[in-house]
Amino acid sequence: MKYIEDSMDKGLTNLMDQLGNGLNRGLKQVLVNGAGHNRYTLNIDGLPAEVSILQVESNEQLNQPWHYTITFTSSDKQLSVESFL
CATH class of the missing domain: 1.20.5 (Single alpha-helices involved in coiled-coils or other helix-helix interfaces)
Known part of the structure; x- marks a missing residue:
């Protein structure tokens, strides 16, 4: 025992x-x-900050272009929308 x-x-x-x-x-x-929301990050050439992926949604239909919406956040509050496009 x-x-x-x-x-x-x-x-x-x-x-x-x-x-x-x-x-x-x-x-x-x-x-x-x-603090990150999860373990998925997005690295973009020329972007100085790390981006944390919150959610990925897809819209896929036959004979239509695929459409993805990626929701993300970053600790760098100075990032602009233009820096991603």
């Missing part, structure tokens, strides 16, 4: 270590990169 308890203790300790390490990495990423 002692072996099972020790094994469970080690397993629980391992799980807690993994959760703590994951939380620690996530917090470091937020502090270094700024």
Whole structure:
């Protein structure tokens, strides 16, 4: 019985270590990169700031051009619409 308890203790300790390490990495990423909404980013040549993707919607129909709407945000409040087009 002692072996099972020790094994469970080690397993629980391992799980807690993994959760703590994951939380620690996530917090470091937020502090270094700024708060992001998710892990998807958009890189545009010539754009100095990182862009975080919030949502992607598509409209696809036969014999019609595909249409995608990408909703995003950035920590750089100085970005203009013209810099993306």
